[in-house]
Amino acid sequence: MGKRILVPIDGSEQSTKALDYVLTEFPNAEPTVINVIDPIDVGYTSTVGMPGYSEEWYEDSKARAEAMFTEAREIADEHGRTLATATEVGRPAQVIVDYAEENDFDHIVMGSHGRSGVSRILLGSVAETVVRRSPVPVTVVR
Numbered sequence: 001m002g003k004r005i006l007v008p009i010d011g012s013e014q015s016t017k018a019l020d021y022v023l024t025e026f027p028n029a030e031p032t033v034i035n036v037i038d039p040i041d042v043g044y045t046s047t048v049g050m051p052g053y054s055e056e057w058y059e060d061s062k063a064r065a066e067a068m069f070t071e072a073r074e075i076a077d078e079h080g081r082t083l084a085t086a087t088e089v090g091r092p093a094q095v096i097v098d099y100a101e102e103n104d105f106d107h108i109v110m111g112s113h114g115r116s117g118v119s120r121i122l123l124g125s126v127a128e129t130v131v132r133r134s135p136v137p138v139t140v141v142r
Contacts, residue, residue: 002028014111018141023079032084035065036092093129
């Protein structure tokens, strides 16, 4: 059994590079890609299924995550590898750290940033927060 590596993906070039890095540099690893749906990125509405979030928003977010997973699987296929996937809702840095700890991952490999410009400055760096709070080693890929 290889090292269990968590790879957060957000559709950015950096997260794709992080996945490629894992598939290339850790040939015996068991990679899992995770997409965190951040409720801060949308407005709040009320619905019966998920208080505070519209069902349409949630379904759209899940569809975007599945599209990212399809791309990630294609990259894994190019390396002759398979990977697991997970989708979670919450603040990305906290969800990534909690998920890694709760699911016994050995390592997190992530892109340096997914956002750009002002939003990156205003919202802070998810990668920086994960590095500071993670109970397991974190590799940041640029």
